[in-house]
Amino acid sequence: MKWQGREGSSNVRTSSGGKLMGGGIGGIIIAGILWLVFGVNPITALQTGESIAGGKATSTEPAGDDTRDERFVKVVLRDTELVWGQVFRDAGETYREPQLILFNGQISSACGAATSATGPFYCPSDQTVYLDTSFFVEMRQNLGIVGDQQGSGDSENQGRAGDFAEAYVIAHEVGHHVQTLLGITQQVNEAARRVSPAEANRLSVYQELQADCFAGVWANRNEQRIGFLEAGDVEEAINAASQIGDDRLAQASGRAVVPDNFTHGTSQQRVEWFSRGLNSGNIESCDTFGGA
Numbered sequence: 001m002k003w004q005g006r007e008g009s010s011n012v013r014t015s016s017g018g019k020l021m022g023g024g025i026g027g028i029i030i031a032g033i034l035w036l037v038f039g040v041n042p043i044t045a046l047q048t049g050e051s052i053a054g055g056k057a058t059s060t061e062p063a064g065d066d067t068r069d070e071r072f073v074k075v076v077l078r079d080t081e082l083v084w085g086q087v088f089r090d091a092g093e094t095y096r097e098p099q100l101i102l103f104n105g106q107i108s109s110a111c112g113a114a115t116s117a118t119g120p121f122y123c124p125s126d127q128t129v130y131l132d133t134s135f136f137v138e139m140r141q142n143l144g145i146v147g148d149q150q151g152s153g154d155s156e157n158q159g160r161a162g163d164f165a166e167a168y169v170i171a172h173e174v175g176h177h178v179q180t181l182l183g184i185t186q187q188v189n190e191a192a193r194r195v196s197p198a199e200a201n202r203l204s205v206y207q208e209l210q211a212d213c214f215a216g217v218w219a220n221r222n223e224q225r226i227g228f229l230e231a232g233d234v235e236e237a238i239n240a241a242s243q244i245g246d247d248r249l250a251q252a253s254g255r256a257v258v259p260d261n262f263t264h265g266t267s268q269q270r271v272e273w274f275s276r277g278l279n280s281g282n283i284e285s286c287d288t289f290g291g292a
Helices: 030-039 042-048 068-090 135-143 163-182 184-192 197-226 233-243 246-252 267-280
Strands: 012-015 060-062 099-103 106-109 112-115 121-123 128-132
Touching (some): 068 099, 184 197
Antiparallel strands (some): 012 060
16 A cells, blocks of 8 residues: 555544553454454443543644654545545535544543553544554554565555555544444434344444445545555455454354344455445445445
8 A cells, every 4th residue: 555655634643641551462362352353342342431530531642753653544544534525525515524543552532431452443422533552563463464564665664565454444433433424323323222232233233334335435535536555455455354244253252153243244244345335436335224
């Protein structure tokens, strides 16, 4: 994925919160890490967790001397801002850019407390994406979703195998922001209160699959805009989507595959909906609620 030398977002902040003792989740088996990072409904996890600092967001500051991953996050977020800004303008609407907070170990959001084990998540209450700085390290070293092979050349900013899989994760969380701006998140929450737990869970799955589709829409439009994809990038994202399906995670951890307990959809569903958005570049193709 070509990203070096492009404009970064000014909406990225770093948390001033403290780091949890113990050094993250590297000792957990791969299947367990996958389940923690991708298999837990983040809003549910946050609402049931104990709030840090009375539920108030941890103070943040603009990222200063950026690491390579921080620069990457800024560029990807800026790409999403430009793409979704144009999509909304085409529809006669204004896109409100989300904030993205990089934290280390623990954070308090408007949705409650979170740790690195929660994985990346979007909080609709403060319209912010939260991303632990150890996430990409976990992906590269422990999950096997992306590679850590450096691209050609001597610069640390050279492309790396798996960049686009990492961008897909960020774009998925931004997809939840788009759902919030479109009123979809609110509609799902209201509908979930009126139906059975099993049906509410299915609505949550449809919402997650739509975020996958929106990530595909972003990739399509960003490719048209700047031609940022390289050979193998799409395969990396599809491989990531297939590895984090609820059915595969359950099987890998020795648990029974129970559709009523799914949070994000099967591997086939996640690949299918990401691919639909990627092939169409059109949000109308992402009706997961009525177009399964």
